[in-house]
Structures are given as C-alpha cells and as structure tokens.
Amino acid sequence: MEDKALIKKHIKEELGWAYRDLKWLSEKEAKFATKERKALLKSLSGKVQYSFRGDKLHIGKLSPGCLICGQGGWSCLFLNYNTCTANCFFCPRSHSKKNGNLTVFEGLTLKKPDDYVDLLSKFGYRGVSFSGGEPFLSFEKLLLFIKKIRKRFNDDMYIWVYTNGDLVTKGKLITLKEAGLNEIRFNIAARGYDLQSTALAAQIINIVTVEIPVIPEDYKIVTESLRKLYEIGVNHLNLHTLVASSDNYHKLVDRGYTFFHYYNIPVLESDLTALKIIQYAVRNKLNLPINYCTDPYRVRFQSKNHRKITGGFMKGEFEQITEAGFLRNLSFVDTPENIKKISRTLSKKSNNKKLWILNMDKSKIFIHSSLLKYLSFVKKVLITYYEFSFGSKSSATDSTGKEEGVSVTDRIILKKITSFQCSLNSFGMKIFHKLFIEDISTKKTLDYCTKTYGLTSKNDLMKARKAINTIVKNFRTFEHIESGAPFY
Numbered sequence: 422m423e424d425k426a427l428i429k430k431h432i433k434e435e436l437g438w439a440y441r442d443l444k445w446l447s448e449k450e451a452k453f454a455t456k457e458r459k460a461l462l463k464s465l466s467g468k469v470q471y472s473f474r475g476d477k478l479h480i481g482k483l484s485p486g487c488l489i490c491g492q493g494g495w496s497c498l499f500l501n502y503n504t505c506t507a508n509c510f511f512c513p514r515s516h517s518k519k520n521g522n523l524t525v526f527e528g529l530t531l532k533k534p535d536d537y538v539d540l541l542s543k544f545g546y547r548g549v550s551f552s553g554g555e556p557f558l559s560f561e562k563l564l565l566f567i568k569k570i571r572k573r574f575n576d577d578m579y580i581w582v583y584t585n586g587d588l589v590t591k592g593k594l595i596t597l598k599e600a601g602l603n604e605i606r607f608n609i610a611a612r613g614y615d616l617q618s619t620a621l622a623a624q625i626i627n628i629v630t631v632e633i634p635v636i637p638e639d640y641k642i643v644t645e646s647l648r649k650l651y652e653i654g655v656n657h658l659n660l661h662t663l664v665a666s667s668d669n670y671h672k673l674v675d676r677g678y679t680f681f682h683y684y685n686i687p688v689l690e691s692d693l694t695a696l697k698i699i700q701y702a703v704r705n706k707l708n709l710p711i712n713y714c715t716d717p718y719r720v721r722f723q724s725k726n727h728r729k730i731t732g733g734f735m736k737g738e739f740e741q742i743t744e745a746g747f748l749r750n751l752s753f754v755d756t757p758e759n760i761k762k763i764s765r766t767l768s769k770k771s772n773n774k775k776l777w778i779l780n781m782d783k784s785k786i787f788i789h790s791s792l793l794k795y796l797s798f799v800k801k802v803l804i805t806y807y808e809f810s811f812g813s814k815s816s817a818t819d820s821t822g823k824e825e826g827v828s829v830t831d832r833i834i835l836k837k838i839t840s841f842q843c844s845l846n847s848f849g850m851k852i853f854h855k856l857f858i859e860d861i862s863t864k865k866t867l868d869y870c871t872k873t874y875g876l877t878s879k880n881d882l883m884k885a886r887k888a889i890n891t892i893v894k895n896f897r898t899f900e901h902i903e904s905g906a907p908f909y
Contacts, residue, residue: 425908429682439670439686446681446689451909454681454689458906461696468703474904476718480702481710484630484657486548486581486604491718493726494547498537499525500563501554506587507611511634511673513666514554522559527727529811529833534569539830540811541570541578544730548579550606557588564600571601579603583632585611586618594625604628606659614642616653623654632659635698637678637690644701651709658709660698662716663691681909687716689909721902731809731835735827738775739789743857747806747840747899752787753799760786763796770795790858793850802850805842806899812836841899845892848874852892857900863889 433440446454469480473491477483489495501522503514524531531537541549549570556563563582570578581604582597597605605626607619610633623629631650633643650658665673665686673680679689695713702711728746736742741749753763760779763786767777776789793802812826812834826834845853851873855866870876870885 428684432682439665442674443680446679446909454909457693461700464700465703473718473722476715476721476904479712480699483712484604484628485579487712489548489579491722493729496541496546497550497552499552500556500559503554504558505553505555507585509611511663511669513669515668527811534566536830536832538569538573543829544734551582555585556582557584560593567600567602581606589618591621594622598626602626604630606630606632608633610634610636614646619655620653628656629654630657630659631655634661634663635691635695637694640694640697643698647702647707647709658711660695660713662695663688664716683716684720685716725902728808735809735835739778739787741790743900745899745902747808750787750805751790752785752803754785766795767792793854800847801844803844806840807837808840809835809837843895849888849892852889856892857896863893
C-alpha cells in the first residue's frame with residue numbers, strides 16, 4: 422500500500438498553496454466514503470473490466486490511444502499551452518499567463534516541428550496527442566505537426582487531438598482526416614454538454630471519443646447523454662477525476678468539494694460519481710464503451726511510462742529500470758584495497774564484464790544488482806534512483822559552461838535528476854536484495870534474517886522487523902507501482 426504519511430508530506434510540501442484552504446476528508450467521513458465505494462464496486466463486480474494493474478476500470482474496449490498510453494508509448498504535445506476559448510472552472514491551468522502560444526513537450530518549449538519528430542523517433546513513441554489550451558486556436562500549426570509526423574512514420578503512429586469543440590468545422594475535420602488524424606476527443610463539459618461538434622466529427626473522423634472531468638453536480642445530464650452519445654456515433658467515453666491545482670483550487674473550494682490525500686489532490690465526490698455513472702450504464706445495459714481514467718492510473722502509469730522511456734535511453738548495462746520506471750544505480754565507495762578486492766571478486770564470479778564498471782580514478786565501482794550476492798563482505802552500498810527531464814542545449818549548462826545532460830538531438834538534451842539516494846550497511850543490503858531483487862515477501866525476508874543471523878530474542882526480532890519495514894518504506898515507491906484504488 423502506498424505510504425499515507427509520505428503522500429501527506431508530499432502534498433504539504435509541494436502543494437502548500439492550497440493545503441489550509443481545502444476541505445480535507447475526515448477519518449469519520451473516510452469510513453463512510455470507503456463503504457460507499459466498496460458498495461459501488463461490488464455492484465459492478467463481473468460486469469466491468471480492470472486494465473493496467475486494476476487502475477483503469479472500464480466497460481467495453483479501450484480506445485487505441487488509451488491502450489498505447491497504458492503500454493507506455495504515448496507522447497502529449499501542448500499547442501498554445503495556456504490559450505483557450507473556454508474558461509472552465511475545473512481547468513488545472515491558468516489562461517491568464519503570458520506566452521500562451523508556446524509549444525510544450527514534457528516541460529520543454531519546442532521551436533521546430535522537426536525537433537519533436539526526432540524525439541518521437543529517438544524514444545520509440547507509438548502514439549501522439551495534441552492538447553492545449555485549445556489546439557484548434559493554432560490550427561495551421563496542428564496541421565503542420567500532423568503532416569510532419571505522418572510523413573516520418575506513415576501509419577505506424579497513432580495520432581489524436583483534444584478539443585472543446587468551439588472552433589470545430591466540417592472543413593477542418595476533413596482536412597485533419599486527410600492529414601492523417603486517427604482520433605478526436607471532445608471535452609463536452611466545456612460547452613455545457615452540447616454535442617453538435619461531436620456529432621459532426623462522428624461523420625468524418627474514424628474514432629470519436631468524449632473525454633470529460635466528472636463534475637458531481639452534472640451526474641444527471643451526463644447519464645441522460647450516454648444513450649445519445651452512442652446514437653450519434655461516439656466510440657468511447659473517458660471519465661477523469663476532478664483534481665486541484667494552484668490555478669483552479671479556489672473554484673473547487675467554492676463548490677464545497679471534499680478532497681482526499683493523494684498526489685494530484687482528487688475530489689472525493691468526483692471519484693464516487695464516476696463509479697455511479699458506470700453503474701448507471703451497466704444497469705441500463707448501454708453499449709457505449711466507458712473508461713474511468715482514475716487519478717492513481719495517471720500518477721502510477723503515465724509517470725512510470727515517461728521514466729521508463731527516458732531512462733532506457735540513458736541506462737548502462739550495470740544499471741536497471743525498476744518496475745516503477747526509475748533508473749536504479751548501485752555503487753560502492755571504499756579504500757583502494759577494498760575496491761580491488763571487489764573487482765577481483767566480480768572478475769571471478771561474473772562472465773559479463775559490462776555488469777560492473779570502475780570510475781576514472783578507480784575509487785568507486787558500479788555494479789548490477791544481480792552481483793550483490795557475491796559481495797557479502799562489503800560494509801556499505803549506495804543506492805541511487807534517477808529520473809530524467811528534457812532541456813534545450815542553450816539553457817542547460819552549469820556555471821562553467823559545461824552541458825548538464827546527454828544530447829538527444831541537435832538542440833535537445835536529456836538531464837539526469839536524482840530522485841532518491843540512500844546508503845545501506847551489509848545487513849540492510851541483504852534485506853534489500855531479498856525484498857527487491859529476489860522479490861520475496863516481508864515475512865519470508867524476516868524468516869531469512871531469523872535463520873541466517875540466529876535471531877531468537879524478542880528484542881532482536883523487533884529490530885529486524887523494524888529494519889525490514891524501514892527499507893520497504895524508503896524504497897518501495899521507487900521499485901514497485903501500486904495497484905487498485907487509493908485509500909480515502
């Protein structure tokens with residue numbers, strides 16, 4: 422289970438702008454909310470599907486774009502980052518900021534379409550979406566990007582665009598289809614659930630999806646629209662939980678919403694209403710495929726997939742990408758004599774010389790986790806987890822003018838960021854090996870410690886159990902992804 426204290430600490434530190442202003446779920450309320458959610462899920466048992474470790478609940482098939490997203494092949498490009506034709510209360514992004522027409526990829530501003538196409542090729546993306554702001558405000562730029570992508574990848578890239586529908590016309594839809602657009606997604610909540618643009622698109626674009634945040638007050642109008650969506654030719658309905666940001670939280674507070682502690686600060690009522698919408702569809706035997714893209718899915722899978730794609734580009738053979746997508750690096754810093762001893766041991770035990778490497782002055786040695794079992798005599802190991810971010814070459818330099826990253830294209834680099842670092846003694850190293858390399862349970866790890874070290878006293882067992890729990894708490898987030906609904 423994800424660490425409650427860690428999540429609460431993260432929210433207080435990183436999202437402190439809202440903490441005191443939000444109505445947080447109390448323990449008493451959480452018990453009632455958990456009971457209600459369990460009842461909803463029980464009513465859906467056997468009638469819905471769970472994909473991606475149980476984090477994506479759906480009836481019917483997922484759209485091709487959603488499948489690519491879950492499998493880790495999706496990239497999203499933000500055209501006119503903050504500029505939009507609507508001013509939705511739930512939008513997590515301010516529309517008052519300057520430079521709203523910027524083209525942004527993973528926090529990096531792109532100036533040329535060819536840079537983006539090169540990135541897609543370099544990292545093996547299989548799907549691209551265009552978001553905003555409102556992408557149709559930059560229609561010619563949208564069209565240019567689609568044509569560039571289609572020219573490079575032919576039919577091997579799945580392309581979709583998000584829109585509120587304000588600027589959609591028949592001519593633009595035909596132009597987009599001819600350029601190679603596969604799917605279009607409408608946020609009908611931004612237009613009072615008006616379906617005119619959506620119905621028009623259903624006559625032209627191959628896959629039409631409605632993707633909306635679940636507004637609790639709009640349960641009735643959404644459920645009443647489900648049959649109509651199917652009738653006009655909508656292929657999929659995607660539901661999202663309302664979440665708070667520094668730009669929208671005061672509007673959510675004004676509506677009296679309740680928030681529970683999870684990374685993106687979800688709205689409790691939105692989460693429960695999403696399940697009620699799916700329950701309604703099941704009870705009324707509606708044929709429209711509905712996907713609940715839960716907040717845990719976005720936190721766990723979308724973040725993990727980005728880390729895996731970028732980490733795979735930077736990984737040495739002595740490093741590993743964890744299930745959670747972080748790049749794991751194990752190293753020893755020791756005396757020259759002990760470094761030589763480690764080197765001799767690894768030379769005898771490992772046939773693959775690429776699984777360990779010395780630094781330039783031979784004061785530090787990096788090893789693959791599979792070699793830990795040969796180094797029981799080593800007193801301390803340093804475990805470091807990395808993730809990566811993109812940067813432009815012009816701005817990504819240190820005080821000496823040296824580039825801080827590895828070149829990806831002529832104008833873009835990939836920067837290494839330390840996410841977590843921790844030293845373990847020889848006992849902790851063995852526990853870590855059992856838990857995360859051999860992947861055995863905490864109980865079996867305790868049994869191993871009891872047998873190996875002859876632990877018999879209650880005090881010794883308590884110390885071992887505490888050491889195991891501490892290592893689980895410190896490393897679990899970086900090693901594994903959780904599954905299922907988060908706690909309330």
